[in-house]
Amino acid sequence: MSTPTLFNVAVVGATGAVGEQILKQLAARNFPIKELKLLSSARSAGTKIEFKGQTYTVEEATPDSFKGVEIALFSAGGDVSKALIPHAIERGAVCIDNTNAYRMDPGTPLVVPEVNIDKVAEHKGVIANPNCSTIQMVAALKPLYDRFGISRIIVSTYQAVSGAGARAIDEMLRQSKEVLAGGDPKPDILPVGSLPVKHQIAFNAIPQIDKFQDNGFTLEEMKMIRETKKIMGDETLEVTATCVRIPVVYGHSESVYVELKQDFDVAEVKTLLAGAPGLVLQDDPDSQLYPLATDAAGKNEVFVGRVRRDLSNPRALNMWIVSDNLLKGAAWNAVQIAEHIAASRA
Amino acid sequence: MSTPTLFNVAVVGATGAVGEQILKQLAARNFPIKELKLLSSARSAGTKIEFKGQTYTVEEATPDSFKGVEIALFSAGGDVSKALIPHAIERGAVCIDNTNAYRMDPGTPLVVPEVNIDKVAEHKGVIANPNCSTIQMVAALKPLYDRFGISRIIVSTYQAVSGAGARAIDEMLRQSKEVLAGGDPKPDILPVGSLPVKHQIAFNAIPQIDKFQDNGFTLEEMKMIRETKKIMGDETLEVTATCVRIPVVYGHSESVYVELKQDFDVAEVKTLLAGAPGLVLQDDPDSQLYPLATDAAGKNEVFVGRVRRDLSNPRALNMWIVSDNLLKGAAWNAVQIAEHIAASRA
Numbered sequence: 001m002s003t004p005t006l007f008n009v010a011v012v013g014a015t016g017a018v019g020e021q022i023l024k025q026l027a028a029r030n031f032p033i034k035e036l037k038l039l040s041s042a043r044s045a046g047t048k049i050e051f052k053g054q055t056y057t058v059e060e061a062t063p064d065s066f067k068g069v070e071i072a073l074f075s076a077g078g079d080v081s082k083a084l085i086p087h088a089i090e091r092g093a094v095c096i097d098n099t100n101a102y103r104m105d106p107g108t109p110l111v112v113p114e115v116n117i118d119k120v121a122e123h124k125g126v127i128a129n130p131n132c133s134t135i136q137m138v139a140a141l142k143p144l145y146d147r148f149g150i151s152r153i154i155v156s157t158y159q160a161v162s163g164a165g166a167r168a169i170d171e172m173l174r175q176s177k178e179v180l181a182g183g184d185p186k187p188d189i190l191p192v193g194s195l196p197v198k199h200q201i202a203f204n205a206i207p208q209i210d211k212f213q214d215n216g217f218t219l220e221e222m223k224m225i226r227e228t229k230k231i232m233g234d235e236t237l238e239v240t241a242t243c244v245r246i247p248v249v250y251g252h253s254e255s256v257y258v259e260l261k262q263d264f265d266v267a268e269v270k271t272l273l274a275g276a277p278g279l280v281l282q283d284d285p286d287s288q289l290y291p292l293a294t295d296a297a298g299k300n301e302v303f304v305g306r307v308r309r310d311l312s313n314p315r316a317l318n319m320w321i322v323s324d325n326l327l328k329g330a331a332w333n334a335v336q337i338a339e340h341i342a343a344s345r346a
Numbered sequence: 347m348s349t350p351t352l353f354n355v356a357v358v359g360a361t362g363a364v365g366e367q368i369l370k371q372l373a374a375r376n377f378p379i380k381e382l383k384l385l386s387s388a389r390s391a392g393t394k395i396e397f398k399g400q401t402y403t404v405e406e407a408t409p410d411s412f413k414g415v416e417i418a419l420f421s422a423g424g425d426v427s428k429a430l431i432p433h434a435i436e437r438g439a440v441c442i443d444n445t446n447a448y449r450m451d452p453g454t455p456l457v458v459p460e461v462n463i464d465k466v467a468e469h470k471g472v473i474a475n476p477n478c479s480t481i482q483m484v485a486a487l488k489p490l491y492d493r494f495g496i497s498r499i500i501v502s503t504y505q506a507v508s509g510a511g512a513r514a515i516d517e518m519l520r521q522s523k524e525v526l527a528g529g530d531p532k533p534d535i536l537p538v539g540s541l542p543v544k545h546q547i548a549f550n551a552i553p554q555i556d557k558f559q560d561n562g563f564t565l566e567e568m569k570m571i572r573e574t575k576k577i578m579g580d581e582t583l584e585v586t587a588t589c590v591r592i593p594v595v596y597g598h599s600e601s602v603y604v605e606l607k608q609d610f611d612v613a614e615v616k617t618l619l620a621g622a623p624g625l626v627l628q629d630d631p632d633s634q635l636y637p638l639a640t641d642a643a644g645k646n647e648v649f650v651g652r653v654r655r656d657l658s659n660p661r662a663l664n665m666w667i668v669s670d671n672l673l674k675g676a677a678w679n680a681v682q683i684a685e686h687i688a689a690s691r692a
Contacts, residue, residue, distance in 0.1 A: 158590065176522055176526060199640075203639075204640045205592060207637075212632070212634075215655075216653070217657070240659075242601040242652070244504065255553070257500050287543060288543035289543075292546075292550055306562070308561065309561075310586050312498065318588055
């Protein structure tokens, strides 16, 4: 029996909502860790975190934190990634970045393992983890892309507040309590913490996630558009997105219209989806079975349902795609990439 | 000075969520009422209701209730409309029906005043009020249809629980309290009261409104598809809908992708929308201004924003349309039709 190869692993942003889920995934998957370093901003340094029965003290992330680190998982915001990833690479680490910092960098692979795991091999020290709303959509569409080709995607999202961090969850729950008590809640964080205007999220739908771009789309919408093309490796793919925050804690839902390049049979589509890696088909109108955010929360899979041929365009399909935005949408996708790197070096 | 012509008016379903709003609208608009009859099922008969300082006792609706009634507004469910409207017509009443009973009947006008008020003249005793989610969409799209032509509409909805009645509101609020208290709420009504499977609506998104049809679409989705074509008077219009219930009390939101038949200028589109009857343009990304359900609640207008040219199809627009589903989506649209009838007889 051979000894498994073990790795020195760093988690940057270990005290955040995604960092917490990355640690859970590493533990649950029994990731082959030799030494684990938990890193954060100076503000959160000193925090104690349990991992597999051992207590770790979070340290401030600095360039020298990455000495000896072989795999580093970043989820501490784009600025931290931009500042520290070059130093981590210099010190020999392979970085898996969960922020927007490197996603559209032409030299950086943007990876959803079910779609383009082969791209990991092309990395120059950093592999980008896509945006949550993109990951679940491309994972669900990949089997259809391979079998029929896809010409166009029109998506409207129903995104959970956890995508905006732990403080947005707290705000939504606080506002909900205030409304239920007959009060008029003061919005404080959403839609975008760094922008001046705030809107109530409790019992509301906010059609803004991240900042507006000059073309009238939000950055979240542009992420879905650009990242989908890059991950699918197809710049001819036409993608439109409208991204909306709704009062859900965990789990993004997506209403997706997709035009295929070939005729298709709906039964074959369902069979393809049901058999695809990482996907679960939940589609039975007779028993009112379809994916729900509350069911997907806490699970690693992408759930697909409401699959039906469009009535106005026989080459188009409508579907409903749901996944936990902190898991497949972030932590689990990152740990999948880390497992692939570990396996290729074992 | 001439005396205004007054009318004998009946409100059927006076104790329901929509009936209540119809009475409020009739009072606010100072509708020219001679005698007002409040009707309901036997169960609610005897209920006392205030209207303009007078107390009315709700009576059970029977065929003979409509003797002498000139205008009858129905919102007591499709079965009641089917059973009683023929009797009301026989007794000389013009009926404005807020249910699904007559909407797709070829001989019945389906009217959104901003779109096709001229169709009222063709009635044979009943004018149908469209489905809430359809009304706000066609009201917003009509100016674009007239100016540029529309070839295709793809809509995903974010619908309030009040569309499923007062009991659905109560359920959503109760479930929210239970979740906030750490409990696991038992769903009881939604998605469809008469179907066996129930789903949690609090902090969730349910992609089912009304029953599934054989084609995999729900009845709500088919209403949007069929009614839009009928109201626009254009069977060539291609319409796709995905209808989703979210935890909002009042106000449906809609993410709408629309393909126009001609080139357009986005600034002209915004000017058209801002100047159209019944519409309010709320569209300024710089100040994070766009329609919100919580702002639209209690207002009669349809609010439009997030208007932007599609990046993948220069002939297409994306927009966000919000309105109070009980007002423009039901009571206000019905009272607008009643006002038109009254004016044409004055």
